[in-house]
Amino acid sequence: MTTTTKPASAVAAPRGQRPNAGALALRQGRLEITQFLRSRESVVFTMGFPIIMILIFASIFDGTIGGGVKFTQYFITGMIATGLMTVSFQNLGIWIPIERDRGVLKRYRGTPMPKWVWFAGKVIMVVAIGIAETALLLAVAVALFDLDLPGTAGKWFTFGWVAVLGVTACTLCGIAISSLARTARSGSAVVTPVALVLQFISGVFFVFTDLPTWMQQVAALFPLKWMCQGLRSVFLPESFGAQEPGGSFELGRVAVVLALWCVIGVVLCLTTFRWTTKRDG
Amino acid sequence: MDDELAISVRGLRKAYGDNVAVAGVDLDVHRGEVFALLGPNGAGKTTTVEILEGYRHRDAGEVSVLGADPAHPDADWRSRVGIVLQGTGEFDELTVAEVIRHFSGFYPDADDPDKVIERVGLADKAKARTHTLSGGQKRRLDVALGIIGRPELLFLDEPTTGFDPEARREFWELIRDLAAAGTTIVLTTHYLDEAEALADRVGVIAGGRLVEVAAPNRLGNRQEALATVSWRTPDGTLESAQSATPTALVADLATRFGGEVPGLTVTRPTLEDVYLKMIGHAR
Structure with a gap:
């Protein structure tokens, strides 16, 4: 490199330090959050949808479902789980194909940014928006529908780990399913039906045990059912556990299934993720 | 390397x-x-x-x-x-x-x-x-x-x-x-x-x-390429010749016409000519 045909100030200039990867991830997260908040559709769709659903459902159905539990309380726990899935699974499954189609991902790949920084940025965005959305949902539910917040540290702890495991699994699956969409527009067509079907069969809109047994069994293969069940153990009375399909809230099984989906998600991401569209090499 | x-x-x-x-x-x-x-x-x-x-x-x-x-x-x-x-x-x-x-x-x-x-x-x-x-x-x-x-x-x-x-x-x-x-x-x-x-x-x-x-x-060896000299004959038809020595040809034409050569042009291939020829050959 010492012999050059032309004066080579760009070549000879001393190279600075490699940027700190942790700082890069935080910057990436901040950028993702900015982009999310500035995109009106995603704010309305992701943040607004669960709240609108709560307002509608809670106004329509006001009966009790046994064990002294109002349907509203039951439904709110389902909507919190749905909100967590929307912000991770649907949000990523719809937006990543758009960014891939626009060439944004290809452009990132052309820079020295470590690959994981981009994923970290998405995760930071999901976590931040997820926390904000859950807080908003809780506030609305407490203010309008007398939702009882968890009374013990143990319940808050359960809330924490169910949310973290659930969001992790849904984030990984959202990144994985993004590779199924061939164009920017098809992301939503791929993800929305999956999400909607899961909501119907996982006990979000209906009481889970009222569903046909085969439907319950299908739902039990996917994470949303277990997220709902885990959250019911947090927000509904202990005694309600007896009315769950397994005779209890089965927190051990909740943890195992959600953890398994994290593993499946990681494997799918590692084997299927694409930085460019198919037509683009 | x-x-x-x-x-x-x-x-x-x-x-x-x-x-x-x-x-x-x-x-x-x-x-x-x-x-x-x-x-x-x-x-x-x-x-x-x-x-x-x-x-x-x-x-x-x-x-x-x-x-x-x-x-x-x-x-x-x-x-x-x-x-x-x-x-x-x-x-x-x-x-x-x-x-x-x-x-x-x-x-x-x-x-x-x-x-x-x-x-x-x-x-x-x-x-x-x-x-x-x-x-x-x-x-x-x-x-x-x-x-x-x-x-x-x-x-x-x-x-x-x-x-x-x-x-x-x-x-x-x-x-x-x-x-x-x-x-x-x-x-x-x-x-x-x-x-x-x-x-x-x-x-x-x-x-x-x-x-x-x-x-x-x-x-395309553009600089060494033959020049094209073209002119009009007394009966009005266009004539042209490829030449490595266009100056000599023009002098010769000038003698033949006894002065001004009608419609005289001397051209060498443009980059575009050369390029189109090249990609044409490759097709």
Whole structure:
């Protein structure tokens, strides 16, 4: 490199330090959050949808479902789980194909940014928006529908780990399913039906045990059912556990299934993720 | 490998199914050189360049870019290579300054974002959301992101598509500045005047093959090519002759006509003539 045909100030200039990867991830997260908040559709769709659903459902159905539990309380726990899935699974499954189609991902790949920084940025965005959305949902539910917040540290702890495991699994699956969409527009067509079907069969809109047994069994293969069940153990009375399909809230099984989906998600991401569209090499 | 070479390619091949995009390309680009890959659409320009950029994998051949194999790019290599892709990657929700500043953070020795914005002529658009930019302005943003890391080697894939004539001239100045500072530049274009104005050497690519590599004024032995002398005979028909010594022929004609030769022209092939002949042969 010492012999050059032309004066080579760009070549000879001393190279600075490699940027700190942790700082890069935080910057990436901040950028993702900015982009999310500035995109009106995603704010309305992701943040607004669960709240609108709560307002509608809670106004329509006001009966009790046994064990002294109002349907509203039951439904709110389902909507919190749905909100967590929307912000991770649907949000990523719809937006990543758009960014891939626009060439944004290809452009990132052309820079020295470590690959994981981009994923970290998405995760930071999901976590931040997820926390904000859950807080908003809780506030609305407490203010309008007398939702009882968890009374013990143990319940808050359960809330924490169910949310973290659930969001992790849904984030990984959202990144994985993004590779199924061939164009920017098809992301939503791929993800929305999956999400909607899961909501119907996982006990979000209906009481889970009222569903046909085969439907319950299908739902039990996917994470949303277990997220709902885990959250019911947090927000509904202990005694309600007896009315769950397994005779209890089965927190051990909740943890195992959600953890398994994290593993499946990681494997799918590692084997299927694409930085460019198919037509683009 | 030769230290003076920024890029060395031997026997490069790439096919998509049955469609052979690159059919055996050999190419050397020297450090500090401005090299233009000229060719019609579908000739294999973008495939070749994207293999050199580390985006596509080749089927066969040896490739070295800045001393490394681009099929396995690492962060250090990436920070020395600037890329302006053909398609733009748009960040609709962000402003010009936000995007450029963000990308500057990826590089160990990045240029000052404000300076780069100024340099590509987007100073009055710095605070505009990128989706409000015109096609030419988006292209300038692409160029800004390509040079923000102060690359040793800059790839530009059809960089001036969508530029008006004035913007092209400004862009050419920018490329000349970068070249003068020692940046090696590889650009693809289908504009002959762009290749002629910017490149030290031009490689003409057609049908996946490099049909010739030469300085723009020597392409197709343009300088040694026979001149065409044409004139009108007394009965009005146009006559022409190819000649290595056109001056002698004109003097001879002048004697024959006893002075002025009607309709006299002396031409040599333009770059365009030479180019069209070359890509015509390759088809």
